[in-house]
Amino acid sequence: MTKTILSAKWVLPITDPALKNSGVVVEDDKIVELGSAEELTKKYPDAVVRDFGRAIILPGFVDLHTHLEFSAMRGLCEDLEYTGWKLQLTKKIKPLVFDDWLVSARLGAIEAAQSGITTITDMTGTGASLKAAKELGLRGFMLYELSGMNPNLIKSVMDKAKQTVSKWQEETDGSLLQIGLAPHSTYSVNPRLIKEVGDWARTDKLKISIHLSGSKDEYDFVKYGSSRLAGAYRDLMGWSDHLWQPTGASPVKYLLQWGLFDNDVLGVHCVYVDEEDMSALKDHDVAIAHCPRCSAKLAMGIAPLRKYLKLGLRVGLGTDSPASNNTMDFFDEMRIGLLLQRAANHSVTENESESFIKLATYGGARALGIEKDIGSLVPGKQADITVVDMSHSHQRPLTDPYSALVHTANQEDIMLTMVAGKIIYSGRKTIGPDTEEILQKIESVRSKLR
Ligand SMILES: [Zn+2]
Incomplete structure (x- = not known):
């Protein structure tokens, strides 16, 4: 399967120090490698590159x-x-x-x-x-x-x-x-x-x-x-x-x-x-x-x-x-x-x-008890990843990505959610279920709750 490189201004592996201008290489359901985005794109010229710009990549x-x-x-x-x-x-x-x-x-x-x-x-x-x-x-x-x-x-x-x-x-x-x-x-x-x-x-x-x-x-x-x-x-x-x-x-x-x-x-x-x-x-x-x-x-x-x-x-x-x-x-x-x-x-x-x-x-x-498989961005672990947009005015300027995430980000800032290498949310859309249909049906469920 083709490799994908997810890159952004910051990558937070969690169990290792934060990286700048970096990327995460994903193949099938796993994380293959982390490193400088420039070097990874050179190393894997056939990989699909998704650059999120002024964003933070971290574990889901x-x-x-x-x-x-x-x-x-x-x-x-x-x-x-x-x-x-x-x-x-x-x-x-x-x-x-x-x-x-x-x-x-x-x-x-x-x-x-x-x-x-x-x-x-x-x-x-x-x-x-x-x-x-x-x-x-x-x-x-x-x-x-x-x-x-x-x-x-x-x-x-x-x-x-x-x-x-x-x-x-x-x-x-x-x-x-x-x-x-x-x-x-x-x-x-x-x-x-x-x-x-x-x-x-x-x-x-x-x-x-x-x-x-x-x-x-x-x-x-x-x-x-x-x-x-x-x-x-x-x-x-x-x-x-x-x-x-x-x-x-x-x-x-x-x-x-x-x-x-x-x-x-x-x-x-x-x-x-x-x-x-x-x-x-x-x-x-x-x-x-x-x-x-x-x-x-x-x-x-x-x-x-x-x-x-x-x-x-x-x-x-x-x-x-x-x-x-x-x-x-x-x-x-x-x-x-x-x-x-x-x-x-x-x-x-x-x-x-x-x-x-x-x-x-x-x-x-x-x-x-599943920290061997998920919870941090480490090669060999499952590709459970989320990407957070940090480009909005309420998030700038930004020095410390950790405090910026905790104090300025909201769920609306999520750009991508990936579980075991599969994208389940991207570009403000859930992949799979028909959100509009569910939002319509939820109103009739709600009307029963009196
Ligand atoms: Zn409960």
Whole structure:
């Protein structure tokens, strides 16, 4: 196959120093070489050259936590704290059928591509996210979501999960997607079900992700059996007849007691944690999906990111879908994440912009355990690449490409998104799905959400 040289004013390999006036040679699904654009064009005279000019080439973003199928709920439940948002969302989505979820997931996949996201970790109950991600050619983990507090239904929930997971494994065989499990959260999954999911994941070597210690309400529910998650939410879900006893433990310690952390686990949010919780997460090598914008918007708090990094935990960033976050703009995620840490800690850390770009790329790959394949621009790795236009007036002049990306770029500045050498977004267009058709259909899905 012909080689392609992607060149631009700056190339950020992430695990190596930034390069100027350089290029990345791509062949099939892999990165072949990095170097000066001039020398690469001389060395490979037959290569197709795409020069992006005043732009930055970097690895594609790794979204550690999203729900593509929740894109139709953008702006649906506004100005609410977490539990109020969750209650309203749960009520409003009831009329949707699979075709609606699929339109919604396709909108999410388009947005991921146009935001420079190349890998997603998606929690899905319907499988619509899986279909949309596969159609577009995104890489990632599709995690089957399980929930239920009714002890009498554990067997049927597990039977359905096993059937669905084996079907999904067949459907994704040979694709860039892997299947895992997502027990939804501590407040929505019976502890015996958590135990069974953990045992299953250990036997079948499946990745687990779980919403973990995101809010004070969740903490109070688990430890004291209180908060609206113990009252209004359980009433809404029809679980109020099933006993829930306060455990006296934090959500992290509670999951530890039920053996969940003896697995490959990605905890989502991890905002409401104490020092002991953080040590437990470190001891069990639990990876963290840090979702700063969602946590701030739903008044959940600010996760202790700097402490996680100091402890050496595997951390990356997640958008948590437009239902809570309104967009999947990864620049917003980096920018707001960085600003919140500075505001909360009253200090600036060394090379902080660079470290947020690393979280968004290599950090995410490491959190997923796939940093050998993606997350940085290195010969031999998969060609998962994004290109960001830096030519606009709001981006000039430019000295430091890292801080410029974090503080001046937006998802509209993405010029190209490539996954495994295949272009999925270029020239303001997603390659494949008919965006206009999806945008029309999304309005009728939205009209069902009242
Ligand atoms: Zn979520």
